[in-house]
Amino acid sequence: MADVTTATRLKKLINTPESEVKDALAGMAAAHGDLIRVEYDPNVIIRKDAPKKGKVGLVSGGGSGHEPMHGGYVGLGMLDAACPGAVFTSPTPDQMARATKAVDGGAGVLHVVKNYTGDIMNFEMAAELARGEGARVNAVITNDDVAVQDSLYTAGRRGVGVTVLLEKIVGGAAEAGYDLEKATELAKRVNANGRSMGMALTSCIVPAAGKVTFEIADDEMELGIGIHGEPGRERTKLKAADEIAEILTSTVVKDLPYKRGDEVIAFVNGMGGTPLIELYVVANAVNRYLQKEGIKPARWLVGSYITSLEMAGCSVTLLKLDAETTKFWDAPVHTPALRWGV
Amino acid sequence: MAVTTAQLVDWLERYAGVIAEQKQYLTGLDAAIGDGDHGINMDRGFQTVLVKIGPVKDKDAGTLLKTTGMALVGSVGGAGGPLYGTFFLRAGAALDGKSDVSREDLVSALEAGLKGVVERGKANLNDKTMVDALTPAIERAKARVQEGASIGEALSSAAEAAETGMRGTIPLKALKGRASYLGDRSIGHQDPGATSSYYMLRTLSEVLAEVPQGANTATS
Numbered sequence: 051m052a053d054v055t056t057a058t059r060l061k062k063l064i065n066t067p068e069s070e071v072k073d074a075l076a077g078m079a080a081a082h083g084d085l086i087r088v089e090y091d092p093n094v095i096i097r098k099d100a101p102k103k104g105k106v107g108l109v110s111g112g113g114s115g116h117e118p119m120h121g122g123y124v125g126l127g128m129l130d131a132a133c134p135g136a137v138f139t140s141p142t143p144d145q146m147a148r149a150t151k152a153v154d155g156g157a158g159v160l161h162v163v164k165n166y167t168g169d170i171m172n173f174e175m176a177a178e179l180a181r182g183e184g185a186r187v188n189a190v191i192t193n194d195d196v197a198v199q200d201s202l203y204t205a206g207r208r209g210v211g212v213t214v215l216l217e218k219i220v221g222g223a224a225e226a227g228y229d230l231e232k233a234t235e236l237a238k239r240v241n242a243n244g245r246s247m248g249m250a251l252t253s254c255i256v257p258a259a260g261k262v263t264f265e266i267a268d269d270e271m272e273l274g275i276g277i278h279g280e281p282g283r284e285r286t287k288l289k290a291a292d293e294i295a296e297i298l299t300s301t302v303v304k305d306l307p308y309k310r311g312d313e314v315i316a317f318v319n320g321m322g323g324t325p326l327i328e329l330y331v332v333a334n335a336v337n338r339y340l341q342k343e344g345i346k347p348a349r350w351l352v353g354s355y356i357t358s359l360e361m362a363g364c365s366v367t368l369l370k371l372d373a374e375t376t377k378f379w380d381a382p383v384h385t386p387a388l389r390w391g392v
Numbered sequence: 393m394a395v396t397t398a399q400l401v402d403w404l405e406r407y408a409g410v411i412a413e414q415k416q417y418l419t420g421l422d423a424a425i426g427d428g429d430h431g432i433n434m435d436r437g438f439q440t441v442l443v444k445i446g447p448v449k450d451k452d453a454g455t456l457l458k459t460t461g462m463a464l465v466g467s468v469g470g471a472g473g474p475l476y477g478t479f480f481l482r483a484g485a486a487l488d489g490k491s492d493v494s495r496e497d498l499v500s501a502l503e504a505g506l507k508g509v510v511e512r513g514k515a516n517l518n519d520k521t522m523v524d525a526l527t528p529a530i531e532r533a534k535a536r537v538q539e540g541a542s543i544g545e546a547l548s549s550a551a552e553a554a555e556t557g558m559r560g561t562i563p564l565k566a567l568k569g570r571a572s573y574l575g576d577r578s579i580g581h582q583d584p585g586a587t588s589s590y591y592m593l594r595t596l597s598e599v600l601a602e603v604p605q606g607a608n609t610a611t612s
Contacts, residue, residue, distance in 0.1 A: 278571075
């Protein structure tokens with residue numbers, strides 16, 4: 051029996067906070083049964099035709115609440131399996147161990163891990179379990195968020211938007227027959243060439259917590275927000291979209307730095323509660339800034355692809371391209387959330 | 393007087409109760425400097441522990457604690473799952489096959505658990521983590537046992553040291569975990585992991601401080 055009080059008090063389309071992840075997984079299985087299959091306890095989304103003999107398996111995972119990441123990226127040319135944790139909570143080692151086993155076609159498995167303390171520890175334990183059973187497992191850690199100081203004195207930069215681009219590019223390479231070492235090397239290079247920064251207009255409510263993750267006034271925004279509502283660089287008065295886009299893009303450009311003549315994927319991402327029209331307003335300003343700097347946005351991705359529940363806001367990710375990464379970005383992909391070339 | 397598996401079961405059951413009671417408080421501490429799920433995750437984990445230890449309550453202490461560790465690893469997620477899971481797995485491994493646990497054995501098991509936490513999380517003292525509560529507490533328990541104190545007395549001192557360590561995290565700047573993203577903004581907040589670790593040792597001390605069964609009539 052659904053806890054109507056909790057569900058309605060939160061004004062969310064859920065039955066109970068406890069059942070949300072499984073209810074959504076069952077919905078994905080119903081809607082995308084041609085591409086994926088879903089296993090429960092431990093919860094894993096697996097590419098329907100996995101394991102593919104001789105192909106490197108690509109496994110990612112993370113807390114739920116970031117949809118379509120990661121489950122929406124399971125399918126041809128991207129992930130072989132995704133492990134959804136509780137909302138904003140990293141999945142557990144038994145999930146990743148099961149996913150690794152399910153997609154291992156004999157060529158080894160690459161774990162794509164976002165740099166969060168919990169994710170790293172759970173994936174490490176999973177890799178130990180899988181290796182104990184004879185699997186070959188490598189891991190790549192994404193840490194593209196420029197809002198966090200990368201130093202000995204922090205857990206390091208968070209993994210955000212580049213994760214989506216990496217899963218597409220390395221997924222394409224694995225489909226094309228890259229072995230585990232080459233796929234790992236490519237993944238590291240993609241991460242090294244990508245940078246992101248996000249901002250939030252509003253907070254979000256984790257259903258189990260039942261209240262907003264952080265308070266923010268109507269006329270304020272949080273610059274440098276993470277994907278779980280973690281605070282970022284600074285709290286400021288709200289500005290016009292052009293100005294916000296310029297702050298995000300210029301900070302990202304100066305960090306790598308991206309230089310005149312570089313070709314990039316420009317990825318304008320919505321945090322979950324921002325309409326597409328606003329993301330295109332941001333994309334317009336990002337484009338203007340890049341043109342001014344002589345950086346060529348050779349490819350674009352605009353939409354809500356790595357989200358934080360109903361949070362309003364956006365992030366800007368740039369990824370420097372070369373012939374190899376461009377080829378695998380353009381390669382066919384057929385997943386619940388991304389599809390082209392097929 | 394040896395510690396029995398039944399007392400350890402009592403500890404786990406009571407600790408599950410404390411976590412359930414303090415769920416919102418722990419989550420609130422975590423919302424201030426982390427991602428606001430510590431109480432929720434720990435509660436989910438210990439509710440799972442209550443179910444999973446059912447069939448092993450009459451087994452040895454090692455089996456009990458290892459079962460607890462596996463239940464936590466498989467249900468908590470976040471950083472708490474691997475850390476608390478590793479704590480109980482290592483403590484359980486140290487008590488393999490033992491049903492009557494000497495005070496030295498128990499202190500060694502707690503030490504092994506802490507060593508596992510440090511290896512898994514790579515935190516140092518004063519990084520503003522659970523290690524800040526556990527380290528001084530377990531050192532204190534070890535010293536008291538070496539002085540000849542009973543296990544109840546040793547754990548009572550350990551709980552005091554854990555509480556001091558927990559409060560000591562308030563002025564610290566976080567150097568590990570999600571709280572480290574805040575830099576100076578993490579100062580002034582008590583670490584949620586140190587808090588749940590203090591509860592864990594306080595509950596153990598309460599269980600071990602009580603008059604052993606059979607002696608109740610003499611004191612009432």
